Amino acid sequence: QVQLQESGPGLVKPSETLSLTCTVSGGSINNYYWSWIRQSPVKGLEWIGYIYYSGSTNYNPSLKGRVTMSVDTSRSQFSLRLTSVTAADTAVYYCARPWTIWGQGTLVTVSS
Amino acid sequence: DIQVTQSPSSLSASIGDRVTITCRASQDINNYLHWHQQTPGKAPKLLIYAATTLQSGVPSRFSGSGSGTDFTLTISSLQPEDFATYYCQQSYGTPYTFGQGTKLEIK
Numbered sequence: 001q002v003q004l005q006e007s008g009p010g011l012v013k014p015s016e017t018l019s020l021t022c023t024v025s026g027g028s029i030n031n032y033y034w035s036w037i038r039q040s041p042v043k044g045l046e047w048i049g050y051i052y053y054s055g056s057t058n059y060n061p062s063l064k065g066r067v068t069m070s071v072d073t074s075r076s077q078f079s080l081r082l083t084s085v086t087a088a089d090t091a092v093y094y095c096a097r098p099w100t101i102w103g104q105g106t107l108v109t110v111s112s
Numbered sequence: 113d114i115q116v117t118q119s120p121s122s123l124s125a126s127i128g129d130r131v132t133i134t135c136r137a138s139q140d141i142n143n144y145l146h147w148h149q150q151t152p153g154k155a156p157k158l159l160i161y162a163a164t165t166l167q168s169g170v171p172s173r174f175s176g177s178g179s180g181t182d183f184t185l186t187i188s189s190l191q192p193e194d195f196a197t198y199y200c201q202q203s204y205g206t207p208y209t210f211g212q213g214t215k216l217e218i219k
Contacts, residue, residue: 035208045156045199045210060207094155099146099201100167102155 002027004095004103012089012110018082022095022103029053029076035098036069036080038091039105046091050098051078085110114138116145116202118211124219129190133214135183135200144204147176147185150213151196159198160185190216 008020022034036048049059051069059067063082071078082089092105115138125131135145143163148156158167160176163183173188187194195218200211 044212045201047206047208047210058206062207096155098203099148099158099161102157105155 002097002101004097004101006093006095006103006106008106008108010107010109012085012108013112014086014110015084018080018085018089018108018110020080020093020095020106020108021077022079024076024078024097029071029073029078032097034071034078035096037094037096037102038089039094040091042088043091048080048082048093087111113207114141114202114205114209116200116209116211118198118200118214120214121212122215122217124217125190126219127190127192131187131190131216133185133198133200133216135178135185135211137181137183137202137204140180141202141204143179144202145176145178145183146201146203147174148199148201148210149194149196150199156199 003025005023012018030053033050033052035050039045051057051071057069066083068081087110090110092107094102094105096102117136119134145163147160149159150156159170159174163178164176175186177184195216198214
């Protein structure tokens with residue numbers, strides 16, 4: 001069955017860029033939308049955005065233009081970049097195929 | 113943004129009880145409402161989609177109802193593995209939004 005696995009640094013310094021990758025295994029990345037969601041004690045579950053396998057995107061306006069998503073179908077991966085991070089971006093980040101398949105989540109802490 | 117508001121925020125119940133969690137959307141979202149279950153340290157798990165459709169593999173004691181702005185999740189007879197946090201989520205319009213969660217605890 002399809003599985004998702006997030007990867008990337010667990011610690012990012014303030015003002016720097018958070019970068020995460022989600023690898024899709026056990027199925028095709030094609031013909032699906034793929035999302036990033038984060039969860040923190042303060043904000044709860046927050047949808048960050050989605051990317052279609054063709055590359056079209058839709059982002060949450062609350063992130064004020066700091067988000068970029070990309071997809072590499074040859075590697076069955078899609079990625080998240082979040083710039084100018086602050087402590088408020090500390091959260092568990094999930095990738096998902098809305099809404100049936102989720103990755104296990106990865107904790108990203110923003111701290112110097 | 114479409115707000116989804118759950119109630120209660122927490123709930124104590126016993127094994128075998130019937131429990132209901134409600135979710136209200138700030139505007140008509142038709143049936144674009146889904147319910148997720150989350151246990152500590154795990155990702156959310158989809159229970160019900162499109163307000164009333166049980167996801168494959170989910171026990172039939174879970175059911176969903178509603179349309180428009182008012183929705184409910186019902187667990188007909190609580191089992192030990194059901195003690196978790198439940199979230200509603202709308203996908204009628206972006207940004208997709210989640211409720212604040214209902215923590216179901218053992219009485």
